[in-house]
Amino acid sequence: MAYRAVKGMNDILPPEIELWQQLESAFVRAAHLYGFAEVRTPLVEPTELFVRSIGEVTDVVQKEMYTFERHHDSLTLRPEGTASCVRAYVQHSMHAKDPVTRWYYMGPMYRAERPQRGRYRQFYQAGCEIFGDPGPTCDSELIAMLVGLFQQLGISDLRVALNSIGGAESRARYRQALLDFLRPLASQLSEESQRRLEENPLRVLDSKAPRDQELTADAPSTLDALTSEDRGHFDEICTQLSALQVPYEISTRLVRGLDYYSRTLFEVQSNSGELGAQNAIAGGGRYDGLVKRLGGPDVPSIGFAMGLERILLAMGNRPVTSEPFVFVAPLGAACVREALVMAQQIRAAGFRVELDGRDNSLKSKLRRANSSGATLAIVFGEAELESGKVQLKDLAGHSQSDVARDAIAAEVAARLSASPDAARADQSGGGQ
Numbered sequence: 001m002a003y004r005a006v007k008g009m010n011d012i013l014p015p016e017i018e019l020w021q022q023l024e025s026a027f028v029r030a031a032h033l034y035g036f037a038e039v040r041t042p043l044v045e046p047t048e049l050f051v052r053s054i055g056e057v058t059d060v061v062q063k064e065m066y067t068f069e070r071h072h073d074s075l076t077l078r079p080e081g082t083a084s085c086v087r088a089y090v091q092h093s094m095h096a097k098d099p100v101t102r103w104y105y106m107g108p109m110y111r112a113e114r115p116q117r118g119r120y121r122q123f124y125q126a127g128c129e130i131f132g133d134p135g136p137t138c139d140s141e142l143i144a145m146l147v148g149l150f151q152q153l154g155i156s157d158l159r160v161a162l163n164s165i166g167g168a169e170s171r172a173r174y175r176q177a178l179l180d181f182l183r184p185l186a187s188q189l190s191e192e193s194q195r196r197l198e199e200n201p202l203r204v205l206d207s208k209a210p211r212d213q214e215l216t217a218d219a220p221s222t223l224d225a226l227t228s229e230d231r232g233h234f235d236e237i238c239t240q241l242s243a244l245q246v247p248y249e250i251s252t253r254l255v256r257g258l259d260y261y262s263r264t265l266f267e268v269q270s271n272s273g274e275l276g277a278q279n280a281i282a283g284g285g286r287y288d289g290l291v292k293r294l295g296g297p298d299v300p301s302i303g304f305a306m307g308l309e310r311i312l313l314a315m316g317n318r319p320v321t322s323e324p325f326v327f328v329a330p331l332g333a334a335c336v337r338e339a340l341v342m343a344q345q346i347r348a349a350g351f352r353v354e355l356d357g358r359d360n361s362l363k364s365k366l367r368r369a370n371s372s373g374a375t376l377a378i379v380f381g382e383a384e385l386e387s388g389k390v391q392l393k394d395l396a397g398h399s400q401s402d403v404a405r406d407a408i409a410a411e412v413a414a415r416l417s418a419s420p421d422a423a424r425a426d427q428s429g430g431g432q
């Protein structure tokens with residue numbers, strides 16, 4: 001039997017990969033504009049790192065981690081990027097080098113969830129983390145950056161949900177209010193929620209069981225439990241987002257599924273394109289206590305991560321706007337050698353070239369040129385070469401002309417720069 005990729009893990013092949021590359025470069029460009037620098041951390045970390053940061057009583061830790069033993073160590077494939085960033089931040093004493101550190105990352109994450117559209121077992125995140133800034137200004141900026149990027153990518157129907165669960169004191173107050181609300185309902189909750197009730201009541205609010213959702217519909221609001229300082233922090237974010245004209249909705253039910261959060265929480269959802277039920281395209285929040293809990297100093301932090309597969313689904317099946325390129329089709333061995341040189345000259349001018357050096361007929365070369373997506377084709381046989389000319393075909397416009405061999409690189413460069421695809425390809429990595 002032929003092998004297949006592991007369930008929930010996907011190959012990404014051309015031409016789809018071009019959309020990925022465009023999305024990644026748009027994200028990197030936005031991250032640079034906001035002052036973030038890239039970090040790359042290992043895909044595998046000590047299991048304990050995730051248990052301590054994400055929290056023991058969470059779906060990710062209890063059900064979804066890929067964990068294995070090697071040399072008596074328990075290791076886990078990273079289910080998210082924040083814990084690794086915090087580990088690296090502490091390990092390299094970043095706080096001593098700069099009071100504020102702004103990092104971004106991109107790469108695969110692993111969660112053994114039930115696969116469906118927009119939910120995979122290996123999926124890609126791009127994320128940003130800011131260490132050393134208590135906000136609220138950087139909170140608003142992060143959210144504005146996300147929304148700006150999604151708008152630039154043409155994702156419509158965006159919903160930004162915003163909430164605050166406050167710092168330690170507000171969270172303790174909220175926990176008590178939630179326990180008082182949930183305890184009388186305990187026997188009607190699902191078994192899992194009953195188990196979580198005393199250990200981690202906030203997680204009861206994430207339950208996917210419809211009955212739990214009904215029962216908790218009137219749960220107390222996190223905002224009512226905020227201290228005046230936490231409330232002031234939250235209100236300022238709202239004011240700043242309004243000044244930035246970023247639309248948002250306060251969602252007091254938003255608690256997010258990871259335990260490290262404090263104060264600001266946000267999620268961006270979209271119903272555009274082909275996204276189905278898994279409509280959260282990005283999520284994040286503040287995690288002021290985590291650096292300290294993982295052995296570092298008391299450094300406030302905030303970040304987000306976005307799911308690249310979901311963003312591509314939200315962008316819909318838009319045609320790939322690929323870099324325009326030229327297909328070179330020489331006929332006969334002498335022409336193939338000449339074409340090698342010609343292709344290098346055109347590439348040196350910065351343009352993509354596909355050279356068909358196979359020993360086959362003009363007809364099959366032209367068929368391949370037409371299906372390749374090339375904008376132009378250069379065709380020549382020995383007779384043309386002797387007269388110092390080659391044929392330049394405009395594959396989209398179905399026209400052709402003779403161009404002097406010596407002028408071909410310049411002519412191709414001029415035509416490809418003017419092609420509408422070139423303009424679009426340039427924009428894809430552009431700013432906001």
Ligand code: HAM
Pocket residue numbers: 079080081082111113118119120121122123124125127128129280281282283284285286287302303304305306307308309310
């Ligand atoms: P998260 O909400 O678990 O947060 O994941 C962030 C995003 O990753 C989601 O909004 C979604 O787009 C995508 N995602 C999550 N799970 C899957 C999956 N199984 N398949 C496809 N996409 C998925 C975090 O991971 C936090 N580390 C975010 C953060 C950074 N908070 C602070 N800093």
